[in-house]
Amino acid sequence: MASIQAEPKIRQFSPDLRWPGGSHVAVVFNVAYEAWSDGKAPGIGPMGNPLPPGTFDTNALSWGNYGQDAGIERLLKILDRHRHRATVMISGVLAERVPHHVKAVAEAGHDIKAHSWAQDIVPAMLSPEQDKENIRKTTQILEQVTGKRPRGWMSPRGTPGASTIRELAAAGYLYHSDASDRDVPYVEVFDNGEIVAIPFSMDINDLPHAMRFGKTPRQFVENYEDFISHTLKAPDSPVVIDVTAHCHCYGRPGGAWAYEEIARQAAGRDDIWVTTREAIAEYVIAKGK
Numbered sequence: 001m002a003s004i005q006a007e008p009k010i011r012q013f014s015p016d017l018r019w020p021g022g023s024h025v026a027v028v029f030n031v032a033y034e035a036w037s038d039g040k041a042p043g044i045g046p047m048g049n050p051l052p053p054g055t056f057d058t059n060a061l062s063w064g065n066y067g068q069d070a071g072i073e074r075l076l077k078i079l080d081r082h083r084h085r086a087t088v089m090i091s092g093v094l095a096e097r098v099p100h101h102v103k104a105v106a107e108a109g110h111d112i113k114a115h116s117w118a119q120d121i122v123p124a125m126l127s128p129e130q131d132k133e134n135i136r137k138t139t140q141i142l143e144q145v146t147g148k149r150p151r152g153w154m155s156p157r158g159t160p161g162a163s164t165i166r167e168l169a170a171a172g173y174l175y176h177s178d179a180s181d182r183d184v185p186y187v188e189v190f191d192n193g194e195i196v197a198i199p200f201s202m203d204i205n206d207l208p209h210a211m212r213f214g215k216t217p218r219q220f221v222e223n224y225e226d227f228i229s230h231t232l233k234a235p236d237s238p239v240v241i242d243v244t245a246h247c248h249c250y251g252r253p254g255g256a257w258a259y260e261e262i263a264r265q266a267a268g269r270d271d272i273w274v275t276t277r278e279a280i281a282e283y284v285i286a287k288g289k
Helices: 058-068 070-081 092-097 099-107 128-146 164-170 206-212 217-232 253-266 277-288
Strands: 009-012 025-033 087-090 111-114 186-190 193-197 239-246 273-275
Touching (some): 025 099, 025 217, 025 277, 058 070, 070 099, 070 253, 087 092, 087 099, 092 099, 092 128, 111 128, 128 164, 164 193, 193 277, 206 217, 206 239, 206 253, 217 239, 217 253, 239 253, 273 277
Parallel strands (some): 025 087, 025 239, 025 273, 087 111
Antiparallel strands (some): 009 186, 186 193
16 A cells, blocks of 8 residues: 655646747657556557457557567658757657667657656556656666657556656656646745646547547548637637657557658648657746746
């Protein structure tokens, strides 16, 4: 049972905050580069019929493994074609299994966001000691492979434990995305450090879009077009629009074209800020000084 930590003090930014260039809309291209521990499989897969309890889902495992090589290579090429830097959330185990791909992400200049050791290691399910060790182990291998310490973190399912955020602050992380409670980033101040919370939005996210709601890639693009069009008309406060593709889902040809179409539409616009979560954290901190 995780112990409950003291609540952090919250430092908020003004709703009048505007992004570089004067827009109130930032767009972040996210790539989820995920894997599961040995002997574990994704909790969902492409087949609709459930297996009997206790049966290992080899189909889901094979589906999830697509992202390891083919999916990440395709999405990185898309980002390169349109000259976008993305925030890439990476399972630590991939730095062990395919270090050349993880290194390629760093060499392309993307913002690397630690994503736990594996998708089945959810901090909310860990003891405080296990949570701290998971952060240490994941951080260490990503730094070892890329040559740069990751500055951002997101737990699988965006589900931290009671002590996760405090431990991230203590470990020197700049930001985390284990939040869904606001539009505007804010700072969480603990007795051992502080960290920027950049809430993560699920509106343009391939996994629930395709796997939960059964929508098409074309609808993925339409969702983005509607979202950005209406958000630009309502400058109430700063907004971050997350466009997220999982390497094992829209890293495939059938969905990747939709991610690329959004990347194409976003390129060259002067009414939005196409950026990374790392850059957002640096920006709001500078504004808050």
